[in-house]
Amino acid sequence: xxxxxxxxxxxxxxxxxxxxxxxxxxxxxxxxxxxxxxxxxxxxxxxxxxxxxxxxxxxxxxxxxxxxxxxxxxxxxxxxxxxxxxxxxxxxxxxxxxxxxxxxxxxxxxxxxxxxxxxxxxxxxxxxxxxxxxxxxxxxxxxxxxxxxxxxxxxxxxxxxxxxxxxxxxxxxxxxxxxxxxxxxxxxxxxxxxxxxxxxxxxxxxxxxxxxxxxxxxxxxxxxxxxxxxxxxxxxxxxxxxxxxxxxxxxxxxxxxxxxxxxxxxxxxxxxxxxxxxxxxxxxxxxxxxxxxxxxxxxxxxxxxxxxxxxxxxxxxxxxxxxxxxxxxxxxxxxxxxxxxxxxxxxxxxxxxxxxxxxxxxxxxxxxxxxxxxxxxxxxxxxxxxxxxxxxxxxxxxxxxxxxxxxxxxxxxxxxxxxxxxxx
Amino acid sequence: xxxxxxxxxxxxxxxxxxxxxxxxxxxxxxxxxxxxxxxxxxxxxxxxxxxxxxxxxxxxxxxxxxxxxxxxxxxxxxxxxxxxxxxxxxxxxxxxxxxxxxxxxxxxxxxxxxxxxxxxxxxxxxxxxxxxxxxxxxxxxxxxxxxxxxxxxxxxxxxxxxxxxxxxxxxxxxxxxxxxxxxxxxxxxxxxxxxxxxxxxxxxxxxxxxxxxxxxxxxxxxxxxxxxxxxxxxxxxxxxxxxxxxxxxxxxxxxxxxxxxxxxxxxxxxxxxxxxxxxxxxxxxxxxxxxxxxxxxxxxxxxxxxxxxxxxxxxxxxxxxxxxxxxxxxxxxxxxxxxxxxxxxxxxxxxxxxxxxxxxxxx
Ligand SMILES: Cc1ncc(C[n+]2csc(CCOP(=O)(O)OP(=O)(O)O)c2C)c(N)n1
Numbered sequence: 001x002x003x004x005x006x007x008x009x010x011x012x013x014x015x016x017x018x019x020x021x022x023x024x025x026x027x028x029x030x031x032x033x034x035x036x037x038x039x040x041x042x043x044x045x046x047x048x049x050x051x052x053x054x055x056x057x058x059x060x061x062x063x064x065x066x067x068x069x070x071x072x073x074x075x076x077x078x079x080x081x082x083x084x085x086x087x088x089x090x091x092x093x094x095x096x097x098x099x100x101x102x103x104x105x106x107x108x109x110x111x112x113x114x115x116x117x118x119x120x121x122x123x124x125x126x127x128x129x130x131x132x133x134x135x136x137x138x139x140x141x142x143x144x145x146x147x148x149x150x151x152x153x154x155x156x157x158x159x160x161x162x163x164x165x166x167x168x169x170x171x172x173x174x175x176x177x178x179x180x181x182x183x184x185x186x187x188x189x190x191x192x193x194x195x196x197x198x199x200x201x202x203x204x205x206x207x208x209x210x211x212x213x214x215x216x217x218x219x220x221x222x223x224x225x226x227x228x229x230x231x232x233x234x235x236x237x238x239x240x241x242x243x244x245x246x247x248x249x250x251x252x253x254x255x256x257x258x259x260x261x262x263x264x265x266x267x268x269x270x271x272x273x274x275x276x277x278x279x280x281x282x283x284x285x286x287x288x289x290x291x292x293x294x295x296x297x298x299x300x301x302x303x304x305x306x307x308x309x310x311x312x313x314x315x316x317x318x319x320x321x322x323x324x325x326x327x328x329x330x331x332x333x334x335x336x337x338x339x340x341x342x343x344x345x346x347x348x349x350x351x352x353x354x355x356x357x358x359x360x361x362x363x364x365x366x367x368x369x370x371x372x373x374x375x376x377x378x379x380x381x382x383x384x385x386x387x388x389x390x391x392x393x394x395x396x397x398x399x400x401x402x403x404x405x406x407x408x409x410x411x412x413x414x415x416x417x418x419x420x421x422x423x424x
Numbered sequence: 425x426x427x428x429x430x431x432x433x434x435x436x437x438x439x440x441x442x443x444x445x446x447x448x449x450x451x452x453x454x455x456x457x458x459x460x461x462x463x464x465x466x467x468x469x470x471x472x473x474x475x476x477x478x479x480x481x482x483x484x485x486x487x488x489x490x491x492x493x494x495x496x497x498x499x500x501x502x503x504x505x506x507x508x509x510x511x512x513x514x515x516x517x518x519x520x521x522x523x524x525x526x527x528x529x530x531x532x533x534x535x536x537x538x539x540x541x542x543x544x545x546x547x548x549x550x551x552x553x554x555x556x557x558x559x560x561x562x563x564x565x566x567x568x569x570x571x572x573x574x575x576x577x578x579x580x581x582x583x584x585x586x587x588x589x590x591x592x593x594x595x596x597x598x599x600x601x602x603x604x605x606x607x608x609x610x611x612x613x614x615x616x617x618x619x620x621x622x623x624x625x626x627x628x629x630x631x632x633x634x635x636x637x638x639x640x641x642x643x644x645x646x647x648x649x650x651x652x653x654x655x656x657x658x659x660x661x662x663x664x665x666x667x668x669x670x671x672x673x674x675x676x677x678x679x680x681x682x683x684x685x686x687x688x689x690x691x692x693x694x695x696x697x698x699x700x701x702x703x704x705x706x707x708x709x710x711x712x713x714x715x716x717x718x719x720x721x722x723x724x725x726x727x728x729x730x731x732x733x734x735x736x737x738x739x740x741x742x743x744x745x746x747x748x749x750x751x752x753x754x755x756x757x758x759x760x761x762x763x764x765x766x767x768x769x770x771x772x773x774x775x776x777x778x779x780x781x782x783x784x785x786x787x
């Protein structure tokens with residue numbers, strides 16, 4: 001860890017050696033004078049200089065076309081694991097396309113694709129232990145798919161039918177699954193971030209070998225909660241991986257209008273934790289970095305920050321139109337040069353693990369699975385009205401039970417004013 | 425481009441289908457212009473945009489900021505304003521609501537007119553400390569030597585058909601509990617324009633909540649001139665003799681329908697009042713009306729318990745006790761989080777309001 005920190009410190013060109021280790025003390029402690037700062041009469045030495053700061057490079061393993069750039073960085077995964085990554089990635093791409101279309105047809109009320117960011121999901125998920133707890137933002141459904149959440153389950157949630165684990169109470173894409181160690185998604189940005197170190201602290205106290213991963217966007221990283229989260233995690237030594245998907249935009253707002261420093265990874269230093277910057281469209285690089293991060297987190301019981309550089313190829317959601325604010329030639333460039341699915345496919349083909357026949361078969365089977373899932377999910381009843389009132393508390397209070405009776409009486413009295421037929 | 429974006433953003437955010445309440449025939453009823461002069465047909469979103477434009481035009485210190493406002497805002501309320509007034513006066517902020525409100529307080533304290541947008545009322549909570557402990561107490565704690573009066577915070581609020589927990593909430597109750605700020609909620613385009621201009625120019629921090637399901641669904645003739653409508657003044661929209669029906673914001677459209685239903689099905693004459701300003705609210709108009717009718721039905725989308733209806737009912741029973749013919753009825757959201765798929769059962773819809781009117785009349 002110390003070596004890593006020193007490397008980062010060296011890159012920043014801000015602080016060196018012993019001074020770097022002392023930055024936490026602020027020089028004001030009487031109780032431990034031996035750990036106070038070094039003093040200097042040279043202001044240049046005591047300057048955090050923007051001019052000497054180097055941008056942190058981006059770690060990658062595969063070329064844009066999918067060739068292994070440096071064999072020493074090959075994670076050495078069994079072929080079948082990499083193929084599985086690819087199959088799941090295709091599943092996500094296809095379900096994104098079809099649910100997006102379903103929204104356009106008015107079948108579901110809302111949707112968000114992960115278009116272009118798929119490698120961040122599968123690369124990180126594959127490097128985790130399956131019982132590591134996940135706190136997601138909303139654009140990480142691939143993590144769930146990797147763990148075995150089915151396309152059918154995704155579709156049921158988006159149709160808010162009676163099979164949705166949260167009884168249709170939340171908007172589409174707000175998945176969650178205890179079976180897959182995945183907390184339910186909450187729309188307010190960054191709220192999950194300080195919760196993650198809390199959960200991690202609990203795991204650590206309980207002597208667990210598991211850790212926590214929390215995903216967030218470059219926009220969410222600007223919320224006060226993001227700061228609290230990282231500072232708590234570092235100060236309280238919580239085994240949590242902070243995984244930032246830096247996709248260039250927060251709805252219409254480009255990163256340049258969200259922060260002025262060199263991205264997110266370098267913030268790690270300010271909090272006193274290790275940080276990495278990785279090519280988020282290179283699934284194997286994301287795998288390597290997350291694996292390394294997990295080792296650190298679990299061995300040292302302290303947090304790590306990963307910044308995955310990627311690009312949002314689609315609109316933010318079905319509510320907006322990217323052509324109004326995104327440079328479409330930039331989008332085209334990212335699509336053509338760095339699309340994670342093509343890149344991984346290039347790698348698999350170069351290893352003799354994939355071919356056109358397999359591709360055609362996979363796409364047609366996946367599409368058929370999704371089509372029939374949509375057909376089925378659409379016909380399903382919505383959850384029972386009962387569930388408007390369950391789970392507000394562990395046990396419904398009397399006042400709430402009375403309100404339930406009141407709404408039931410109202411529905412019975414004016415049936416034509418309530419869509420009861422579509423509910424279970 | 426703006427037109428296409430406006431369409432796509434709004435229609436797509438809320439789907440191709442009409443919100444449930446519109447689908448059930450409760451369409452917006454256009455109103456007569458509140459002031460004389462030339463008018464233009466405007467949707468709620470255009471009326472807000474027009475008010476912002478006038479505020480910027482008439483006050484060179486005015487600035488508009490928030491998440492995604494630069495390209496016009498996710499609801500298009502600030503469309504074209506960055507092109508017109510420049511990016512020093514209309515700009516995106518980093519994504520932080522506490523930052524937006526705190527920044528606005530500072531800007532307003534300096535003397536500039538600060539017009540902040542919070543993307544959804546549901547997302548104003550990270551700024552709660554800045555609102556409750558700062559904006560609301562700034563004037564009091566510095567004996568008016570400093571104040572942040574030129575601050576206005578706008579946010580879309582309320583049910584929309586498919587917003588679920590976090591794109592549907594009515595948050596006025598939290599802020600109605602905070603002396604030192606004003607809370608205003610318009611019911612339609614021409615009201616919104618006049619009330620927003622008054623809010624922006626008022627020398628107290630104002631929280632202005634806009635009914636998002638009406639952004640595109642409500643259209644009427646709106647005066648093109650610069651005009652203000654008074655804050656802390658309720659409006660009697662329809663006078664009547666049997667029951668006072670009280671609400672604000674988009675709920676007024678529902679209450680109109682309920683009043684019509686009461687008239688046609690029960691022959692009951694309702695007096696419909698739009699509170700317009702939630703804090704500080706117009707007690708006199710409401711009290712006079714209830715002393716006349718002897719019955720009160722209050723309605724809001726926010727949950728029943730400790731909602732603003734409780735304040736209204738408590739004040740009215742104290743002031744009109746001898747005139748009351750029936751217990752005051754509150755028709756509100758239930759005491760649960762806002763539940764996506766159960767929205768038609770959750771909201772205080774037309775029949776629930778009608779049923780409450782029937783209850784007070786039959787009492
Ligand atoms: C507290 C809060 N404020 C505002 C929003 C509205 N909103 C939803 S997503 C979003 C942009 C998020 O961008 P980023 O974190 O970069 O993630 P991305 O969507 O790019 O994956 C905004 C502003 C919200 N959901 N929560």
